[in-house]
Each structure stands twice: as C-alpha cells, then as structure tokens.
Amino acid sequence: MNSVFVYCEIEEGAVADVSLELLTKGRTLASKLGVKLEAIALGSGLKDVEKQVFPYGVDVLWKGDDKRLAPYTTLPHTSVLVNLFKEEKPQIAFMGATSIGRDLGPRVSSALHSGLTADCTSLEIGDYEDAKTKQVYNNLLYQIRPAFGGNIVATIVNPECRPQMATVREGVMKKEIFNPSHQGEVKNIDVDRYVNADVDFVVKVIERHIEKSKINLKTAPIIVAGGYGVGSKENFNLLYELAEVLGGEVGASRAAVDAGFCEHERQIGQTGTTVRPKLYIACGISGQIQHTAGMEESAMVIAINTDSNAPINKFADYVITGDLNVVIPKMIQYYKKNSK
Amino acid sequence: MKGLKIVVLAKQVPDTRNVGKDAMKADGTVNRAALPAIFNPEDLNALEQALRIKDHNEGSTVHILTMGPGRAAEIIREAMFRGADGGYLLSDRAFAGSDTLATSYALSCALRNLSADLIICGRQAIDGDTAQVGPQVAEKLGLPQVTYAEEILACNEKQLTIRRRLERGIEVVTCPVPAVITVNGSAAPCRPRNARRVMKYKYAKATSEVQNADEDYISMINQRPYLKITEWSINDITCEAKDLGLSGSPTKVKTIENVVFQAKEAKVLEASDEAIDAMMKELIINHTIG
Numbered sequence: 267m268n269s270v271f272v273y274c275e276i277e278e279g280a281v282a283d284v285s286l287e288l289l290t291k292g293r294t295l296a297s298k299l300g301v302k303l304e305a306i307a308l309g310s311g312l313k314d315v316e317k318q319v320f321p322y323g324v325d326v327l328w329k330g331d332d333k334r335l336a337p338y339t340t341l342p343h344t345s346v347l348v349n350l351f352k353e354e355k356p357q358i359a360f361m362g363a364t365s366i367g368r369d370l371g372p373r374v375s376s377a378l379h380s381g382l383t384a385d386c387t388s389l390e391i392g393d394y395e396d397a398k399t400k401q402v403y404n405n406l407l408y409q410i411r412p413a414f415g416g417n418i419v420a421t422i423v424n425p426e427c428r429p430q431m432a433t434v435r436e437g438v439m440k441k442e443i444f445n446p447s448h449q450g451e452v453k454n455i456d457v458d459r460y461v462n463a464d465v466d467f468v469v470k471v472i473e474r475h476i477e478k479s480k481i482n483l484k485t486a487p488i489i490v491a492g493g494y495g496v497g498s499k500e501n502f503n504l505l506y507e508l509a510e511v512l513g514g515e516v517g518a519s520r521a522a523v524d525a526g527f528c529e530h531e532r533q534i535g536q537t538g539t540t541v542r543p544k545l546y547i548a549c550g551i552s553g554q555i556q557h558t559a560g561m562e563e564s565a566m567v568i569a570i571n572t573d574s575n576a577p578i579n580k581f582a583d584y585v586i587t588g589d590l591n592v593v594i595p596k597m598i599q600y601y602k603k604n605s606k
Numbered sequence: 607m608k609g610l611k612i613v614v615l616a617k618q619v620p621d622t623r624n625v626g627k628d629a630m631k632a633d634g635t636v637n638r639a640a641l642p643a644i645f646n647p648e649d650l651n652a653l654e655q656a657l658r659i660k661d662h663n664e665g666s667t668v669h670i671l672t673m674g675p676g677r678a679a680e681i682i683r684e685a686m687f688r689g690a691d692g693g694y695l696l697s698d699r700a701f702a703g704s705d706t707l708a709t710s711y712a713l714s715c716a717l718r719n720l721s722a723d724l725i726i727c728g729r730q731a732i733d734g735d736t737a738q739v740g741p742q743v744a745e746k747l748g749l750p751q752v753t754y755a756e757e758i759l760a761c762n763e764k765q766l767t768i769r770r771r772l773e774r775g776i777e778v779v780t781c782p783v784p785a786v787i788t789v790n791g792s793a794a795p796c797r798p799r800n801a802r803r804v805m806k807y808k809y810a811k812a813t814s815e816v817q818n819a820d821e822d823y824i825s826m827i828n829q830r831p832y833l834k835i836t837e838w839s840i841n842d843i844t845c846e847a848k849d850l851g852l853s854g855s856p857t858k859v860k861t862i863e864n865v866v867f868q869a870k871e872a873k874v875l876e877a878s879d880e881a882i883d884a885m886m887k888e889l890i891i892n893h894t895i896g
Binding site for chain 2: 385412473545569600
C-alpha cells in the first residue's frame with residue numbers, strides 16, 4: 267500500500283532507459299517516504315525483466331506477460347493499470363513522457379480522477395498549505411515543469427487525489443544502479459482478471475517499423491550541434507568531421523531537423539533529447555528556449571553564429587561571431603596542431 | 607451513405623513559440639498579455655485531417671468545439687473560412703482554473719450533446735504542452751483513442767486506418783468508429799482560407815460577441831442563420847459543478863517562477879586563426895577536449 271510505482275516500457279525484452287531513470291528517482295523518493303518501490307511491466311516475453319530492474323532497488327515487480335499486451339495499445343494497458351492501482355493504492359506513479367506514457371498516463375489518471383503532470387523536469391517531496399482552506403499537507407510530490415513555451419517554471423501538487431502521477435522525458439533524470447545484488451519479489455498479474463476482452467482489443471496494430479537507436483546523444487561527452495544556420499544537409503558534413511576529430515557526436519536543433527538537414531534522432535531540445543555533455547558546440551543555432559532547455563546544463567558551450575546577438579550567446583563560454591564554414595575547418599586544423 | 611459527424615476540439619492559445627523583444631519585460635520575464643492569440647498549431651493539423659475525411663465521405667460535417675472566453679470564437683470563424691461547417695463555443699466563468707481533468711470533463715459533457723462519430727484534436731497545445739486533454743476526453747466518453755496520428759489513411763462509417771508517427775518509427779493501426787484521434791505536428795498542414803468562405807462567414811459571431819450589436823446585424827443573423835456560432839454555458843450542458851474549474855482540478859499550482867535570462871560571462875572571439883588557435887589550446891590544457 268502507498269508505494270511509489272513506476273510503469274516500465276519494454277521493447278524487445280529490454281526495459282527502456284527512461285523507465286530505468288524513473289526507477290532511480292522512484293527509489294530515492296520511496297526511501298525518503300519510507301515506502302516500497304514497485305514496478306509494472308506489461309507485454310510479452312518478459313522473463314528477464316526482474317534481472318534488469320532489481321538492481322535499481324525495485325522491491326516488487328508486477329509482471330503481466332501476455333501476447334495480447336504487445337505491441338502496446340491503449341485500452342488493455344489502461345485496464346490493467348487502473349485495476350491494479352485500485353487494489354494496491356499507490357501514492358505516487360511515474361511513467362516516461364514517451365508516445366506510450368503520454369497516451370497511457372492521461373487515460374489512467376482520468377479513470378482514477380487523479381492529477382497528472384506531464385514532462386516534469388524535477389520531482390521532490392515537500393509540504394503544501396492550501397491558501398483557501400488553510401489545510402496543511404505533508405510529504406506531497408512536487409511536480410516541477412516548464413510551461414508557456416519554457417518561459418515559466420511551475421511547481422504542481424495533487425493534495426487530495428491519488429495516485430500523484432507524473433511523466434518525465436528520457437534523459438532528464440539520471441539512471442543509477444542502487445545495489446547490484448538487491449532482490450525484490452515478482453508478482454504475476456492474471457491479465458484476464460483485469461482486462462475487458464470484449465472492448466479492450468478493438469484497436470489493432472497492422473504494421474510497425476521501429477528502428478533501433480543508432481545514436482546515443484545522452485552519453486556523448488562532446489556534442490557538435492547544428493541549427494538552421496548550417497544551411498543544408500551537405501554543410502552538416504563539416505560538423506560530422508569536427509565531431510569525429512574530437513570524439514563527439516552530432517546533434518541538431520528542431521529547425522535543422524524540420525528543414526531536413528538531419529535525422530530526428532539527433533534533435534536536442536524540449537521535443538528532442540536533453541543532453542549534459544562536457545562540451546557543446548552550437549553551430550548556426552539561434553538559441554530559442556525550446557532548444558536551450560535541452561542543453562543548458564552542458565559544462566562548457568561554444569557558440570558559433572554570424573549574429574552577435576543570437577540568444578544562444580547568453581549560454582556560451584566562448585562566443586565566436588563568424589561563418590561556421592570558416593570557423594569549423596580552423597577548429598579542426600588547430601585541434602590537430604595542438605594535440606600532437 | 608449518411609457521412610460522418612466530426613467534431614474537432616480546438617484551442618485558442620497565446621503564441622509562445624516566438625517570444626519576441628516586445629513580449630519581454632525589462633526584468634527578463636514574459637509579458638503574456640502581449641502575446642498574440644492564435645489557433646493552436648496541432649489543432650490546425652487536426653482540422654485538415656477532419657476536412658479530408660469530409661472530402662472523401664459524402665454527407666459528412668465538421669464542427670469545432672472550443673472552450674474559452676468570448677474571443678475564442680475567432681478560431682471557429684477561422685475554421686469555417688477553411689472548410690468547417692460551424693462550431694460551438696463553450697464559455698462560462700465556472701471553468702476558470704481548470705486543469706486538464708476539469709477541462710476534459712467540461713468538453714466531454716458538451717460532446718454528449720453532439721453524438722460525434724469522430725472527435726479529432728491536436729496532440730497538444732503550445733501553452734500547456736501536456737497532451738492530456740485528448741486521451742482524457744476519450745476515457746470519459748468510453749471511446750477508443752489513437753494518439754500521435756500523422757495521417758488518416760482510410761476512413762468509413764465503421765473503421766479508420768491511421769498511420770502513427772512514434773519516436774523511432776511508424777505504426778499503422780485500425781480503430782473502430784466512434785473514436786478520439788489526436789494529431790501530430792508532423793501531419794499535413796491545414797489548407798488555407800477559401801476566399802468564398804471568407805466572404806460568406808466573415809460576419810459569423812457567437813452570442814457574447816453580439817452583445818452590443820446594432821439592429822442591422824441582428825436582422826442579418828435572422829436572414830442568414832448559418833452566421834450564428836452556437837455558444838453554450840454550463841446551463842446548456844449536463845454537468846456537476848463540483849467537477850468544474852478549480853474544485854474539479856486535482857492538480858494545484860503551488861508556485862510559478864519566471865525564467866529569467868542570466869547571461870554567462872563569455873569570451874567573445876573573432877573568427878581569426880590566432881583566436882581559434884588560442885581557444886583550442888585552452889580547451890586541451892583544461893582537459894575539455896583530449
């Protein structure tokens with residue numbers, strides 16, 4: 267009862283990174299509240315899931331292993347979660363802010379009449395006093411998130427309704443093993459008891475083409491990112507050259523991706539990935555909030571732009587006002603010269 | 607073939623995408639009142655999908671349902687200029703302070719008056735960015751949902767075939783009618799205004815817009831009833847007051863902080879060989895690069 271629950275996304279037997287990141291956060295909060303961390307995995311072929319999640323401090327793993335639950339569709343996953351939550355009464359429930367979490371979360375929270383805050387960037391425990399009723403609530407989940415296009419940061423609470431639900435994007439929290447030999451309990455869910463076979467399977471997946479991720483921006487120590495100012499797909503080759511020489515990875519702003527210069531997988535920002543590299547080199551990126559929200563925690567930033575007033579310059583340690591087609595080759599040249 | 611009754615849920619939002627110099631106050635915070643009000647971008651994508659279904663299914667109708675203050679009628683007119691048949695403005699002080707749950711509750715109560723075959727909306731609005739209202743409306747009406755729709759590939763009175771755009775690929779699903787569909791920004795852009803429709807509908811107004819109207823306008827409305835945009839208050843829908851507005855919202859805002867730009871201390875360099883040489887030396891010495 268009263269646990270912290272994390273819904274885990276499974277793709278081909280592997281627990282998604284965003285779920286492991288949430289388990290890490292969930293473990294910290296559960297320990298602070300003195301309650302258990304419980305995980306739910308629904309899908310097919312789940313026999314190795316416990317090995318993947320117990321090291322993150324999961325005390326109970328609820329498994330619903332049923333062919334009808336994979337690939338994900340809304341209604342059966344909703345039915346299982348809603349009925350399980352009605353029985354187990356968690357105080358907090360997390361899921362990734364992915365195409366699954368943002369499809370499932372609101373459906374579950376509506377059914378349980380509980381509050382859901384999407385895309386949280388920070389989660390803490392604290393107290394709250396209702397201004398009108400003067401009632402004090404202790405140990406509530408503070409759900410902190412940007413809003414209004416990133417121009418404000420709001421702290422949201424759910425004083426009365428349970429569970430307090432939040433979704434978080436991949437890469438926002440860090441994943442960390444709690445204890446490699448931590449052992450929890452596995453509880454198998456009798457899927458038939460929770461789903462409504464007459465109505466839950468009406469949406470059918472008839473085709474699915476999902477590519478395995480080839481690029482790992484989150485772990486790259488150096489990122490060379492290009493914006494609309496790069497100008498073309500061909501010009502991006504310069505960035506790939508620089509990245510290769512420095513041992514980094516190439517990223518892009520949404521404008522560059524939308525213009526077709528780069529794959530969506532490389533997008534950094536509010537609707538892309540959040541990164542925290544040692545060095546972020548922003549080339550031809552203007553620096554709108556939607557982009558800087560995804561890289562502002564970089565340890566060091568170099569901004570290369572022909573506009574000396576580009577907003578990105580406020581985030582930079584080095585501002586080079588110039589043409590990236592001139593600057594990048596020089597950076598490559600002087601890197602090679604000085605690193606001998 | 608009687609066609610499909612389609613309702614597009616749309617929202618009028620402040621344009622948060624391009625916060626220009628005029629909207630920034632001296633202390634570095636945003637002056638929300640200075641931002642122009644626009645048709646939420648993904649709701650326009652949703653409108654286009656709805657209009658395409660109307661094009662291919664004779665007898666179909668497309669209506670907008672929007673919850674907002676009187677000026678939200680502007681987006682109903684905009685939709686009519688582009689091909690919608692009309693719209694409903696749901697407006698009442700009782701909705702003030704609604705979070706997504708209370709909003710979806712109010713919308714679902716209004717939708718119960720409409721018996722739509724298809725409810726289509728944008729995936730999310732650019733002010734809240736939650737993507738919650740669509741699925742919550744679907745849950746309250748007990749309807750199946752398909753989110754992240756990029757294109758409705760086929761549609762008839764019984765079933766839809768939809769391509770979804772997910773993070774690393776696509777999925778094609780079939781879904782029975784009635785259903786709720788939410789549409790991505792990657793879907794086809796909305797068709798532009800049609801000049802004849804602009805001429806026909808430019809005087810369309812909702813009730814609260816007509817308050818101080820003169821007699822000429824009132825007689826025009828009587829002759830051309832299609833110019834009347836239906837406006838509903840809580841008296842026109844069946845709902846419980848406790849589930850509306852602030853009291854119907856499980857989530858409460860504890861604090862709001864403005865994001866203030868604080869510039870870093872930056873070294874500003876020219877694009878010269880000397881400057882870049884020196885910078886690369888520095889970065890190697892302090893082990894930022896290897």
